[in-house]
Amino acid sequence: MALTQPEAVERWARDRAIDLWVSFALPDVAAAARDDGALITRVDETPSSWAVFEAMGDAGVDDVRRVGVLAATPSGLSAGRAAGAQAVVGIAATSAETADLLLVEPDAVVTPSGFGSLYDERYSSGRLLRPQVLLNPGPALTTERVKRAAAGVDLCHREPEYTVLDRRIRDRLRAVAEVGDDWAVALLSGSGTGAAEASLRAAVRPQSRVLVAVNGVYGERLLAMATRAGIDVVIAEYGWTEPADPAEIAGLLETELDVDAVAVVHHETTTGLLNPVEAIAAVARDRGVRVVVDGISSFGAEELTLEGSGIDFLVCSSNKCLQGLPGAAFVLVSPAGRERLEAVPATSVYLDLAAYLRGSEAGSVPFTPAIPALASLDAALDELLAIGADEHRCRYAERAAALDLVLDGLGLEPIVAPASRSRTVRAVPLPGGVSYEPLHDALKRDGYVIYAGQGRLAPEIFRVCCMGALGPEIIESFGGRLAAELDRAAATV
């Protein structure tokens, strides 16, 4: 019987990871697991996957993802791997034995007395490493199949099997963005910040300036990228809950000379604020000014028409609203953007956007790509395109509406006005008498990871972000936990 996601979360938060340990002819090393309520079956016959399956049958555990295998011999560990056991742990007394056992690739090898601390880190009901509902603004929760895709075969990036993956991802990203083949896609290894910096460096010709809209930490970061790269800036600054103003930007483009590009963050995760990037891009387009949009935390979730919009560089990452793993970033480049970057001398090797595009046009890549992160992105795009990009964005909208309902019911008013709120992040003032850390820790014990405020907002707010592979019902169950914790805090004031 499949669990609902709130049931799964309950289990993540409270249950041990492994219900049955099959121990091949070992004296009792798994006391920690027994004390934690797990079953231990000692098997003295010759190790085999059949022996593991039989022990599962006897114990009534029908899922190898709830089974661990313990052994002190390569054959025992191999049996665990052949049975597909979720945890395969070797027990070795010496470093020579450890090295031998590692050859059959168990998850870990420990000494007999070392099992307890491994157990506490990975498998116990109180374990450190457990799935959690990540309500931080990325990395977000991903599906198991997206994670498994990172563990695919090792590939050389100069071989055609890599090129197939690379091209498919570019095509699918264009499909999500709803742009034509005349848009280029640069795939970079690293976080979205690297891709944003590469775009800024590519968009502004020498002796020109960039207009940067700033109303949060990520706008400030764009500004720092420009100034550190030696690019002169015009700043359009706003309060942190105030969207950038297209009319004011239009005015600045009239009065300030030599502005070659506008850079703006679509979704400021600082506060959960959306900037009106389409209106800003239209203003820039009409004046022949290129537009760089940091869409790292919006792409896939928010409505955004790229074709004809005036947006020339849309910067994104693999790990937020596309629900891939962190490690890859990309830039969607319009034909005008593609033309622009040929007129800008490179000021970096690693952050040279033109090199990535020329590479892809030649069927090559300039530097070793983060292939596992790309394979996971490909798997995530499977899931996104199966329901359709429209429906994916709708689900984000619905989840945000559900979150607003929860917050409203608790009398918590996000600091950004409804018209400018994103579909993923809410920054909410901490109620009187409630401090962030105890609230965070209490919710984390229940399996929900919220996020602190950033910069000058850190002491005043907390953030809840609903990116990632989260079912709609998860918001309601989170709301229940949040209500209970706020009640408890109020009672202790």
Next chain:
Amino acid sequence: MALTQPEAVERWARDRAIDLWVSFALPDVAAAARDDGALITRVDETPSSWAVFEAMGDAGVDDVRRVGVLAATPSGLSAGRAAGAQAVVGIAATSAETADLLLVEPDAVVTPSGFGSLYDERYSSGRLLRPQVLLNPGPALTTERVKRAAAGVDLCHREPEYTVLDRRIRDRLRAVAEVGDDWAVALLSGSGTGAAEASLRAAVRPQSRVLVAVNGVYGERLLAMATRAGIDVVIAEYGWTEPADPAEIAGLLETELDVDAVAVVHHETTTGLLNPVEAIAAVARDRGVRVVVDGISSFGAEELTLEGSGIDFLVCSSNKCLQGLPGAAFVLVSPAGRERLEAVPATSVYLDLAAYLRGSEAGSVPFTPAIPALASLDAALDELLAIGADEHRCRYAERAAALDLVLDGLGLEPIVAPASRSRTVRAVPLPGGVSYEPLHDALKRDGYVIYAGQGRLAPEIFRVCCMGALGPEIIESFGGRLAAELDRAAATV
């Protein structure tokens, strides 16, 4: 019975990925698998892991890593996942059905007629995606457990469970490098090139110059990094098979003013040439000049004493001789290097080495880290430290000696003299009448991926690189294949 690695390679090259397909109540969609020699067992009972195990017993297949499950229902796919089947494939006729089946996270969902092409890409004896012996200079072959580590639980990088991973990796990298806790470790997301550029930008104060030793593509890349960053350079240039000369560099440091740092590649994978970085660093150290070493393709394989050497920034990546996955890079920074970078204004946001170090000192990270690549690096360091860094390097030396023996037996003389050869890469002139592409393709059919020459050497040479999780016997089996292919080419001239 465990296969030897050459036997495994034979299997990778020739065999299908899956021996038994368990089909839950499906009409015959798996003709492609049957035609390829796989067994198909149709099961009409209620899907369960037990039904999969029973089908395995009947077919005599004892390893779930050789088993696939096909189903058109969520319960069938769940049974496949609960049984730990290597391949779990959904069959759906419509996009709505596809989206439904994806909820239980099969590896793929295809239409009944689409199974054949999926099969050809992933599972057939002629499949595109298969393990291969990667004899290119990274990404190298990794163990299954290193790959599995990338598929661990999703983590938020602001939580203590990430900090545990981050600190452990830094400690272990210091252990491999045999340096004290006074050395800092910066972890970056991206390829080694990004970390090299960050180091160069951090090492040279304004109004100073960097001396760059150039004798291959990666020395040229260091040079491009400096000039694009606006750093003035002094170039010490050598032939591509000629090691950099410490005495000449000492002379240049005497005559050229304002040289603040020396940058040199330890191992030029262009040719397989080692530069005498310890001697060069000693010369620079004696003059108070900081030293940046690109150790991307040498760290873990070559002997290198860092403590007291004068080397201040050693740049490395997760995916070469450490045998992790691509996607993470790091820099080991000496105390003098740490001091230097505080005197250099940042000229980039993403490539600001100081930000990474200050972050780690504060228990934080500046940008979203590539957590899956780091988790894999941690697993790879498990394996390396289990045998010991010394022994790991010895094995690289032994494998290189075996490769030299093979090449010598074939009358193939690497273009680099023995005294300057690395432990991983050999660049070898193509024998008369042999072109790279047919040679590459023939060896690839046998499961071995060699590598083309780079830059101006491309038409003349091929490269064989023995980084990664390769047993010693793999070199001999590769040698046999190479000999056969060269014989065949000679016979057809």
